[in-house]
Amino acid sequence: MRQAHLWLCVFVLLFLNANAQQDNNWYFGRNAGLNFSTGTPEAITSSTMSTMEGSASISDNNGNILFYTDGISVWNRYNFKMPNGNGLLGDKSTTQAAVIVPKPGSQTRYYIFTADDAGGPDGLRYSEVDMQADNGKGDVVNANVLLVTPVTEKITASYHANGNDIWITTHQWGGNAFYSFKVTSAGVNTTPVISNTGLVIDGAENSGHYAGWMSISPNGKKLASASSLFAIELFDFDNTTGIVSNPVTLKTPAKCYGVEFSPNSKLLYATTDGLILQYQVNAADVSASQIQVGTIDVASSIKLAPDSKIYLVDKYLSGTLSVIKKPNVIGTGCTFLLNTIDLGGKETFVGLPNFLTSPYYLLDINTENDCTDTSVAFQAVSTLDPEEIEWDFGDGNYSTNANTTHTYSIPGTYTVKLKAKRKSLSRYYSKQISVFGTPVAGEAPDMHSCGSAEGYAAFNLAEQDSTILGNQPADQFTVTYYTSQEDAMSASNILPATYTNTLNPQTIYARISRNSGACYDITSFTLNVTPAPVLDMDDNYSFCENSYVVISAPKGFDSYTWTYNGKTESGTYQKSINKAGIYILTVSKTTGATICETTHSFTVTESQKPQILKLETTEWTDSTNSITVIMATTGNYEYSIDSNTYQDEPVFENLKPGEYTVMVRDKSGCGQDKAEAVLLMYPKFFSPNGDGIHDNWQVKYAWFTSETSITIMDRYGKIVSSFRGNSPGWDGTFNGYQLPASDYWFIITKKDGKEYKGHFSLMR
Secondary structure: OEOOOOOEEEEEEEEOOOOOOOOOEEEEOEOEEEEOOOOOOEEOOOOOOEOOOOEEEEEOOOOOEEEEEOOOOEEEOOOOEOOOOOOOOOOOOOOOOEEEEEOOOOOOEEEEEEEOOOOOOOOEEEEEEEOOHHHHOOEEEEEEEEEEOOEEEEEEEEEOOOOOOEEEEEEEOOEEEEEEEEEEOOEEOOOOEEEEEEEEEOOOOOOEOOOOOEEEOOOOOEEEEEEOOOEEEEEEEOOOOOOEEEEEEEEOOOOEEEEEEOOOOOEEEEEEOOEEEEEEOOOOOOHHHOEEEEEOOOOOOEEEOOOOOEEEEOOOOOOEEEEEOOOOOOHHHHOEEEEEEEOOOOEOOOOOEEEEEOOOEEEEEEEOOOOOOOEEEEEEEEOOOOOEEEEEOOOOOEEOOOEEEEEOOOOEEEEEEEEEEEOOEEEEEEEEEEEOOOOOOOOOOOEEEEEOOOOOOEEEHHHHHHHHHOOOOOOOEEEEEEOOHHHHHHOOOOOOOEEEOOOOOEEEEEEEEEOOOOOEEEEEEEEEEEEOOOOOOOOEEEEEOOOOEEEEOOOOOOEEEEEEOOEEEEEOOEEEEOOOEEEEEEEEEEEOOEEEEEEEEEEEEEEOOOOEEEEEEEOOOOOOEEEEEEEOOOOOEEEEOOOOOOEOOOEEEEEOOEEEEEEEEEOOOOOEEEEEEEEOEOOOEEOOOOOOOOOOEOOEOHHHOOOOEEEEEOOOOOEEEEEEOOOOOEOOEEOOEEOOOEEEEEEEEOOOOOEEEEEEEEOO
């Protein structure tokens, strides 16, 4: 079954006109920077600026850097200070030390707005840069024009509702006033729009926070301000009048420093000491919508970038930035990635550059659910409604609909461009997409393996991936495996990469699909298991001295290889062996192209005629005695104490006292040997009263060992009797007199000199 599905791989997102690419280059921290011209941020390592917190930069129509500043000095695109680029009255430790905006209607004039730190006397000022000066490298032609003082460390800039003019907004130090200054083609209007709302901000402990970021949403409707009072202030912003109103306090678990909106203006992100928080701006209870989406080491700057992702500083003096990849997604699905963007050996402090907030167009490129080949759905989502839309699909076709579907005639890589116009403001965007046709599963060969005797084997199904993928890129497609076509069609019960068959043979179904979407293709192949040869052989063989043994393996295998002492010899199923050692037999069986092997290791011993060296015994118990056979020779022997039942071990246990004949014979018929053993025991008492029962005390079975001597003593150590093992024993008298009832001690001395001591009772 084959089903088609379109897959789109987005490689580049570009902002092409001056306003759209104004934030294409970031300069910040200790000589750090990022360039977004390829859609993926790349480190800039040529910066000569080092700043603790705030900075700003501006780029031209093509996204090339024009100049950058820390609020004090201004550097041109060659990283040299402009001729009059010293002495601006911002500060390196101001949170938002500066912001740069183009002069409306001009292609060469720009304004730098700066703020003093901690409510300093220099307040909010602006300077003007002429990019035609100094042979096109730019110069500061009008510096440090005072607008208002004192102010906090917060400056933000956004477009007027007319899409042409610009608002510069800051906050009063020592009060609750917001100041919004309008920038037009006539210049900076020095009379602000004043909005008294929200917290009083100054250096007092219980006031709002004079440091921390202030940000306006891309749609120009909301303003957020960080606070030290474990809170964020969220306001309505009227981008027609510049008025700030309707404060909402959002509680935070720690002091807040950075605030930034998502590209669609629906979510607000904030950085506190150690946490990244997300809020839903349009929720009925915005504060209750708080979600923790990540952790960092320090409260720091957070900024929306031209690629519609949000970047933030993760710790002091870090060589990386962290990123929120999908900032329009509610919850942890926004995908926060720590320490992701390398700065090429440069470092951050806590600041990121400040930019004019632009209305973002989001190019949503979707796929059709019907899996039509090369059919692509395009959607332009804007935070500022355009009056005109034009798509260039990159193949010579165009559309003026914001939402449209285009079918490409052939798969390929295309650069899709979007032009959106509102009044005098035009913006250009582009994405490079790869359009693929129907997924095609390559025909996978059957798999063969040796397995168990029952026909089971473990297969590495992933070995088929490359064949099934063919020329389709592995990073864009996924191959999965199933035991039924129904499972493959529903993508249910995916098999592990290493799979052991349950049938032999067994059909496996492979599904190829793109990493998103519902379309797929299915192919199948068979798992075939050749049972491994079974070697039913003994583990041990032996032969007699000066003889040999013939080892016979099962017949019917294709090859027999015998290995001994590291040397290998091909042969037949039989082999004559006259040397002791460990042997390995390898046999093989060929089925089709599959060769299966089995090995068996066995030991061959050379048996000498058995010769018993000695018997070691433990005795003097009623039923737990033992005999251990010590051999003077080596061989493949078996042992018996009743001449009937034989065992492989030379130890006999749990024996009663008595006489035993130990037999040892070679399993290969190389001879036998025997020896006698007597296990002794003594009575615990006797009663010499003439009734014929227990009238004498004697060691049991001692009559078999006439060499054994027994000495009896009274409790004082006096010898009262001595006799041999073959005597009747002691009758309880000494020199013809009956001894009294008492405990008596004995010493038994055997022929080999071993002694055993004990005591017994004489009873009257």
